[in-house]
Amino acid sequence: MRLGVLDVGSNTVHLLVVDARRGGHPTPATSQKAELRLAEHLDPSGALTETGAASLLKAVAEARDSAAELGCDDMIAFATSALRDATNSAAVLARVRSETGVALEVLPGEDEARYTFLAVRRWYGWSAGRLLCLDIGGGSLELAAGRDEHPASAASLPLGAGRLTREWFAEDPPSRREVELLREKVDADLAPVARELRKVGEPDLAVGTSKTFRSLARLTGAAPSGAGPRARRVLTHAGLRQLGSFISRMSSADLAELEGVSPSRAHQLVAGAVVAEATMRALKITELDICPWALREGVILRRLDTLDGSTRGDRSAQDTPPSLGRLTTDGARCTG
Numbered sequence: 001m002r003l004g005v006l007d008v009g010s011n012t013v014h015l016l017v018v019d020a021r022r023g024g025h026p027t028p029a030t031s032q033k034a035e036l037r038l039a040e041h042l043d044p045s046g047a048l049t050e051t052g053a054a055s056l057l058k059a060v061a062e063a064r065d066s067a068a069e070l071g072c073d074d075m076i077a078f079a080t081s082a083l084r085d086a087t088n089s090a091a092v093l094a095r096v097r098s099e100t101g102v103a104l105e106v107l108p109g110e111d112e113a114r115y116t117f118l119a120v121r122r123w124y125g126w127s128a129g130r131l132l133c134l135d136i137g138g139g140s141l142e143l144a145a146g147r148d149e150h151p152a153s154a155a156s157l158p159l160g161a162g163r164l165t166r167e168w169f170a171e172d173p174p175s176r177r178e179v180e181l182l183r184e185k186v187d188a189d190l191a192p193v194a195r196e197l198r199k200v201g202e203p204d205l206a207v208g209t210s211k212t213f214r215s216l217a218r219l220t221g222a223a224p225s226g227a228g229p230r231a232r233r234v235l236t237h238a239g240l241r242q243l244g245s246f247i248s249r250m251s252s253a254d255l256a257e258l259e260g261v262s263p264s265r266a267h268q269l270v271a272g273a274v275v276a277e278a279t280m281r282a283l284k285i286t287e288l289d290i291c292p293w294a295l296r297e298g299v300i301l302r303r304l305d306t307l308d309g310s311t312r313g314d315r316s317a318q319d320t321p322p323s324l325g326r327l328t329t330d331g332a333r334c335t336g
Contacts, residue, residue: 002029003303004067004075005296006060008104010039010082010138010162011265013059016296017070022307026300032066034059035264038082039139039162046087053092061100076299077104080112081139081160109156113142115298117151120207122301123293129204132197132283135294136212136275138162138268143193143279145200152200155193159186161212161265161272173251174270182271186278194282206285208235209294211265212272217290218260219243225260233290237280244273 001021007014013034020026036059041052048056060077067075083089084106097103107115117133124131133151135142139160146152168174168182208217213235218224220239223231247255252267261269280288 001073001307002071003300004063004070004072005299006063006067006075006077006102006104007296007299008038008056008060008077008079008083010080010160011035011037013056013063014296015063015066016300017067017072018300020300020304022304024304026297026304030070032063034062037138037162037264039085039160040166042082042086046085048083048086048088048092053095056092057096057099060096060102060104064100064102074303075102076303077102078299079104079106080295081109081137081158081163084109085139085158109140109142110154112137112140112295113144113154113156114151115302116142116209116295117144117146117154117298118149118301119293119295119298120209120291121149123291123297124205124207124289130201132200132203132206132285133209133291134207134213134276134279134288135209136161136272136279137210141275141279143197145197145203153197155196157189157193159189159275161268161275164271164275165268169271172267173249176248179248179270179274182274183278186275187282190278190282194279197283203285206283206288207291208276208288209291211262212269213276213288213290215260215262215265215269216240216243216273216276217288219247219258222290229292235276235288235290237277237286240273240277240280244270244277247273 003018003020005016013036015032017029018026019029036055038052041049043049086092089106093104116135120131120133130147132145137160139162141157141159144151144154164182169178217233217235220235220243222233248270255261255269256263256266
């Protein structure tokens with residue numbers, strides 16, 4: 001089947017189209033992005049503004065049309081922290097469905113961590129042993145650890161690179177004091193979660209996913225994107241500490257000139273580096289492998305696991321730790 005996955009995040013609205021079958025490797029067919037920065041369109045009350053809502057409607061409608069033109073048999077649509085945090089989220093979701101026919105489902109942060117963990121497990125396989133998975137997004141940080149396809153422990157914290165940049169940095173580049181205060185805040189927020197994750201046991205493999213970790217790894221010498229998804233990329237804690245000291249003195253305009261840094265996300269790279277370094281330090285990680293699969297691939301894999309229309313054959317739903325509960329239902333669809 002040809003499957004479309006629409007991811008409405010804090011920074012982008014991203015449509016990924018893959019050719020997939022149950023038990024097979026999802027093959028990317030095409031990908032398109034719209035840079036909306038929805039999290040920057042929340043008013044003082046926390047509501048998504050009319051400008052932000054209008055941009056979202058346009059991007060979703062365009063993604064719906066693209067999925068149809070590309071012959072998608074199904075399209076799953078979900079939203080993460082920007083809409084999860086919006087005080088008028090329900091009204092916006094209803095408007096999106098009414099005007100575009102697309103039923104967006106807001107994922108709880110913990111489920112983001114679990115879907116990402118599933119993708120990482122499938123990428124590395126059982127031989128990787130106990131996994132620890134970290135993902136820094138625009139609005140939140142997801143962490144998960146365990147031996148199985150479901151993590152034994154999963155958490156989501158409001159420590160996304162974009163969110164922290166908006167809330168903690170008034171200058172560009174940020175002052176040394178601003179960076180120090182942010183580091184203290186991140187350390188305090190991470191401490192209880194790190195204690196819980198460490199209870200799962202020492203990881204055999206620690207993994208970072210998504211754009212922030214990829215950019216940081218590239219800046220510390222990892223292979224460029226042109227080397228392909230299967231080239232091994234590593235981010236070390238020592239290299240990250242050196243990089244953090246360097247980039248914290250650079251303006252976002254200068255950071256945007258660096259290879260591997262997206263101009264639209266350059267302004268939040270310093271905050272992302274602070275979170276990455278603090279997380280590795282809190283969890284006593286000296287090295288992270290960078291995985292090319294993340295949340296979207298996890299959503300795809302779970303959909304493929306349920307192609308028979310039931311959950312009995314859903315590998316990703318088996319052996320779920322009782323403390324985590326069930327994953328979000330697979331109910332986001334294009335109805336138009």
